[in-house]
Amino acid sequence: MGEYENAQQLDAVFSAMADATRRAILARLAESDARVTEIAGGFTISLNSTSKHIRMLERAGLVRRSVRGRDHVLSLDATQMQSAARWIQRYQPFWEDRLASLDAFVTRKRVAANQGKKNR
Amino acid sequence: MGEYENAQQLDAVFSAMADATRRAILARLAESDARVTEIAGGFTISLNSTSKHIRMLERAGLVRRSVRGRDHVLSLDATQMQSAARWIQRYQPFWEDRLASLDAFVTRKRVAANQGKKNR
DNA sequence: TTCATATTCACCCATAAGGGTGAATATAGG
DNA sequence: CCTATATTCACCCTTATGGGTGAATATGAA
Numbered sequence: 001m002g003e004y005e006n007a008q009q010l011d012a013v014f015s016a017m018a019d020a021t022r023r024a025i026l027a028r029l030a031e032s033d034a035r036v037t038e039i040a041g042g043f044t045i046s047l048n049s050t051s052k053h054i055r056m057l058e059r060a061g062l063v064r065r066s067v068r069g070r071d072h073v074l075s076l077d078a079t080q081m082q083s084a085a086r087w088i089q090r091y092q093p094f095w096e097d098r099l100a101s102l103d104a105f106v107t108r109k110r111v112a113a114n115q116g117k118k119n120r
Numbered sequence: 121m122g123e124y125e126n127a128q129q130l131d132a133v134f135s136a137m138a139d140a141t142r143r144a145i146l147a148r149l150a151e152s153d154a155r156v157t158e159i160a161g162g163f164t165i166s167l168n169s170t171s172k173h174i175r176m177l178e179r180a181g182l183v184r185r186s187v188r189g190r191d192h193v194l195s196l197d198a199t200q201m202q203s204a205a206r207w208i209q210r211y212q213p214f215w216e217d218r219l220a221s222l223d224a225f226v227t228r229k230r231v232a233a234n235q236g237k238k239n240r
Numbered sequence: 241t242t243c244a245t246a247t248t249c250a251c252c253c254a255t256a257a258g259g260g261t262g263a264a265t266a267t268a269g270g
Numbered sequence: 271c272c273t274a275t276a277t278t279c280a281c282c283c284t285t286a287t288g289g290g291t292g293a294a295t296a297t298g299a300a
Contacts, residue, residue, distance in 0.1 A: 007140040014138035019258085020127040023207075030214060036277060049259055051278065056257090070267040070276045078214035085212070087143075088205045094150060094198035139288085156247060169289055171248065176287090190246045190297040 009061070010087060013080045016060035021045065022053050026062060029076040036072050129181070130207060133200045136180035141165065142173050146182060149196040156192050 016022055025039055040050035054074060057063040061080040066073050136142055145159055160170035174194060177183040181200040186193050 007143075010143070011138055011140060014134050015257095017208075018131055018134035018138055020131060021258090023127075023130070026211070030211065037275085045258085046260065047277080048261080048279095052258075055278095070265095072277065076211075076214055078211045081208050081211045082215040085205065085208045088137075088201050088208065091146070091150065091196075091198045091201045092205070094196055095202040135287095141288090157245090165288085166290065167247080168249095168291080172288075175248095192247065 005083065005087060009080065010083065012060040013062065013084045016057050016062055017084070019053070021050075022057055025050075025053060025057060026076060029063065029074060033073050033075040036074065039074065125203065125207060129200065130203065132180040133182065133204045136177050136182055137204070139173070141170075142177055145170075145173060145177060146196060149183065149194060153193050153195040156194065159194065 017026075021043060024042070028034060028039055028042060036051055036054060037047065039054065040047045043050060054063060054065075058065060062077060064075050064077050066075070137146075141163060144162070148154060148159055148162060156171055156174060157167065159174065160167045163170060174183060174185075178185060182197060184195050184197045186195070
């Protein structure tokens with residue numbers, strides 16, 4: 001398989017998505033832009049920890065920040081998610097093959113069970 | 121956005137994919153099954169480090185191992201990749217919107233440039 | 241049995257994550 | 271000017287990563 005992506009960028013994107021809190025932040029920003037405090041309000045962790053998560057999302061390029069006075073308004077930028085999606089998509093044949101063979105197995109089993117019994 | 125996935129599993133899958141060496145191992149296994157030493161041969165890092173990477177991939181469910189005597193044969197299991205792909209895919213509208221609005225912006229700018237001298 | 245190969249185990253080291261707290265900074269609003 | 275709010279900075283602590291080395295273990299082969 002090709003290795004023509006930006007490895008470091010993928011590192012940052014995948015590791016940014018590797019945390020449930022950060023995924024929840026992304027989900028929150030998918031609904032609407034929000035300030036840091038607004039986002040932090042949805043979690044039990046401290047404002048400071050939330051701020052750090054946001055910084056990681058920013059470094060990964062998944063979130064943009066626009067400072068308006070003392071408020072920092074954050075918005076989702078899904079561009080880098082597409083890179084990650086494209087990387088994973090190259091493996092789609094593999095999980096489809098797996099499902100296909102599982103399906104074939106189930107079908108075989110069902111056919112065997114139907115020897116003498118008619119259902120479904 | 122829904123939060124009905126297994127968060128811990130996604131944590132493991134995404135963090136497993138967040139390392140270039142491990143992504144290369146997955147790419148290698150996409151070509152064919154391989155033993156630990158065969159995989160390690162493709163990297164400059166030690167056999168031990170490779171072994172650890174493989175263990176992480178195993179824990180994330182991305183790689184399966186079948187022990188044949190002293191050889192451990194590894195194979196790709198892309199099932200968990202599909203979970204990751206599904207999670208990311210929910211954001212597809214966002215990167216498509218972004219491309220669409222960028223395109224609209226460029227078009228607008230081009231139109232403006234063609235109407236004499238319009239700038240900021 | 242003896243030797244070679246394949247793999248992991250048990251450590252060591254440095255760095256980054258993820259959480260916390262308290263202080264500093266910047267801006268909004270009286 | 272003064273005070274409250276929004277956010278970050280500078281630390282502390284614990285755990286995980288990513289790399290290394292040398293030893294242990296298991297199996298194949300002679």
